Amino acid sequence: MKSNPAIDDIDKRILKELQVDALLSHAELAERVGSSPASCWRRVKALEHAGILGPAVRLLDAGKIDLGVNVLCNVRMRSHARASIEEFEDFVARRAEIMDCYSMSGDWDYLLRIVAVDVADYEHFLMRILLGHPSVATASSHFALSQTKYSTRLPV
Amino acid sequence: MKSNPAIDDIDKRILKELQVDALLSHAELAERVGSSPASCWRRVKALEHAGILGPAVRLLDAGKIDLGVNVLCNVRMRSHARASIEEFEDFVARRAEIMDCYSMSGDWDYLLRIVAVDVADYEHFLMRILLGHPSVATASSHFALSQTKYSTRLPV
DNA sequence: CATGAAAGCCATGGTAA
């Protein structure tokens, strides 16, 4: 499964623009990608329908709402039984402070990114919530000193 | 510097809603947070002006545009001279395949998340681009088997 | 068959009270 059914150059430009500004009108979008509003509208619909073009979201400045602490946390599971895995991934999905989670190759099973207001807040999450989970054997936390880059803009 | 000047409950609800759907009209938004459209409009403007409410972006399905490979990469710098740091962070900002970058405490200086189309694509990035950078001493790459969770929705 | 132009309806943003 390589390339998708018919993503041409104009589609790519649409994706590029919409990744940067989801509030663009179809008229402006058409102008920027060199097409007409109606055509743009149809293409956007098709891209949405194909699941390529996802939701429009508003990004917040984490620091400004007192969530300045990013912690990267490696997790090792107690068991790799299917039930354990599912239970843990459900848990991850439900916890709002867990922003991202990757199932990893290598020494650790998962890598989590957690946002917290301060170190004490994270300590509470780690001790009472994460390590309290029955599927979790051990965890190793690494604090980010700063978020040098954070992008939602995929290279199309 | 704890809480921000006057973020009340309605503001929080606005932030919550807009994080999930940036395309909400002020009328719908007002209904959901229990306020009037005009008031919502002013609040949104204020939150934008304060830098709390950031850009509206459209999220793409990385897998659907052949960027299914996520790599987490630890980087150690050759030197911590200011010039080295700045040069590296500029480089990070410019490279589109580097999605996120955290300056870390602990053994490594940075943690990068890179998207790639496949392993060969990543290998090229690692060998020719990242390790080719004069500020980089060494790097350790870890492949994500899957992206279990990816959220842009901060808990307000 | 997809595109581009045109047009009407409707909802929205912004203002005034």
Add this chain to the structure above:
DNA sequence: TTACCATGGCTTTCATG
């Protein structure tokens, strides 16, 4: 906060290459 109005975008239709 509510009510209003004008603006502009969305969506469909139609003709064209």
